[in-house]
Amino acid sequence: MRIIKAKDYDDMSRKAANIMASVITLDPSCTLGLATGSTPIGLYKNLIAAYENGNLDFSKVHSINLDEYKGLSGDNDQSYRYFMNANLFDHVNIDKNKTYVPNGLEEDSDKACADYNEIIRSVGGIDIQLLGIGGNGHIGFNEPGEAFEKETHCVDLTESTIKANARFFESMYEVPKQAYTMGIKNIMAAKKILLVATGSAKADALYKSLYGPITPNVPASILQLHQDVTVVADEDALSLIKEKGLL
Ligand code: F6R
Numbered sequence: 001m002r003i004i005k006a007k008d009y010d011d012m013s014r015k016a017a018n019i020m021a022s023v024i025t026l027d028p029s030c031t032l033g034l035a036t037g038s039t040p041i042g043l044y045k046n047l048i049a050a051y052e053n054g055n056l057d058f059s060k061v062h063s064i065n066l067d068e069y070k071g072l073s074g075d076n077d078q079s080y081r082y083f084m085n086a087n088l089f090d091h092v093n094i095d096k097n098k099t100y101v102p103n104g105l106e107e108d109s110d111k112a113c114a115d116y117n118e119i120i121r122s123v124g125g126i127d128i129q130l131l132g133i134g135g136n137g138h139i140g141f142n143e144p145g146e147a148f149e150k151e152t153h154c155v156d157l158t159e160s161t162i163k164a165n166a167r168f169f170e171s172m173y174e175v176p177k178q179a180y181t182m183g184i185k186n187i188m189a190a191k192k193i194l195l196v197a198t199g200s201a202k203a204d205a206l207y208k209s210l211y212g213p214i215t216p217n218v219p220a221s222i223l224q225l226h227q228d229v230t231v232v233a234d235e236d237a238l239s240l241i242k243e244k245g246l247l
Contacts, residue, residue: 001230008234009198013042016196016232021050029060033129033229036080039196044088051092058094062123066140068102069176078168102180110155112180116152129190133197137205137218143180144217150183193229197237207240
């Protein structure tokens, strides 16, 4: 596992974008595993800038996103499809037919998940999987306690996640109650993992994930067993690891 120290959010975004850009440059028809959330927005801005400067070509790239709310269409501004279009796809020359997000409108969960696993296989697997991390160590929507051996599956969102997301919706009742997420098994099958973390709210999760016991109670701790993980984190996110004298 490589840990790359960044000064702050902008530095983290730049450094992580450079890693992702190098994967695209070396293999223009690679498959990117992508994440939503606030952490990767700066990284995506850097990729857009590299495209605008003529340094990156997305025309042959495939992408696979980690997760999507069940019940939301891509037109809903809270859907992860909408997020990806707004924060990356609409600004680069990626072919949207080669970008995949779980189908939130598929009501049959077994079908939605089996279809998504098949898509991942059909593009030849994921070359680099970008991950953010939850304050409790979650990756994708794999919350503490989720079995490591799962592929794409449907999760019931916890009461606290529903409450936390309620601010983005008209009312709490409109917040989706379920989501489709790639499982830990899909994530671990990616050739490379790039985990980004910023801010002191992630310090405890990062310390437990990188140096604590490997346990489903801290989903990201499984990454210790992956052979090619790069963590790009800023000083605040690395503060506890540093305090423990591990860095
Ligand atoms: C996003 C995802 C989540 C986030 C995590 C961190 O697709 O699956 O696991 O990566 O919740 O979110 P932020 O970056 O908003 O702190």
